[in-house]
Amino acid sequence: MASGFIFVNKHLSIPIHEIEWRFSSSGGPGGQHANTSNTRVEALFSIVDSPSLTDTQREVLLIKLGDRLRIVASDERSQLQNRELAMDRLAERLRSALVVQRRRSATRPTRGSVERRLSIKRATSEQKRLRRSKGDD
Numbered sequence: 001m002a003s004g005f006i007f008v009n010k011h012l013s014i015p016i017h018e019i020e021w022r023f024s025s026s027g028g029p030g031g032q033h034a035n036t037s038n039t040r041v042e043a044l045f046s047i048v049d050s051p052s053l054t055d056t057q058r059e060v061l062l063i064k065l066g067d068r069l070r071i072v073a074s075d076e077r078s079q080l081q082n083r084e085l086a087m088d089r090l091a092e093r094l095r096s097a098l099v100v101q102r103r104r105s106a107t108r109p110t111r112g113s114v115e116r117r118l119s120i121k122r123a124t125s126e127q128k129r130l131r132r133s134k135g136d137d
Helices: 031-036 055-065 079-098 111-131
Strands: 005-009 012-015 019-024 040-046 068-073
Touching: 005 079, 012 079, 019 079, 040 079, 055 079, 068 079
Parallel strands: none
Antiparallel strands: 005 012, 019 040, 040 068
16 A cells, blocks of 8 residues: 555555545544544545446446445544555455355255254154143144
8 A cells, every 4th residue: 555556456456546535633532632633534435436447346336335435534543544544444345345246056955954854843843742731632
């Protein structure tokens, strides 16, 4: 990330200049430092306008994430550390959205699993039959 790019996966790296940065004061305790420092980082990435994305990547990201991706980091006291966190989170969000889910191919249950299921059903049935009083038959 120090090279000016955010590396998402082996097929995608995004130049840092495509990210819009916003900084504001972080909430919560922290005394004078928190009141005077703009350490909260908001990173905005426009999926629609990014020239780094292929058409296929853009389609997938638009469906899963929408037009813009917004990441907020205010965990650390340093703006630089929060920027690094925001870039890591942005890369992870894009990476997870671009993972292609394998289609499940329908399979039949194995003979062993069918036999186990039926033997459990028989045992449960026998257990319930033994609980009945003699007058229920």
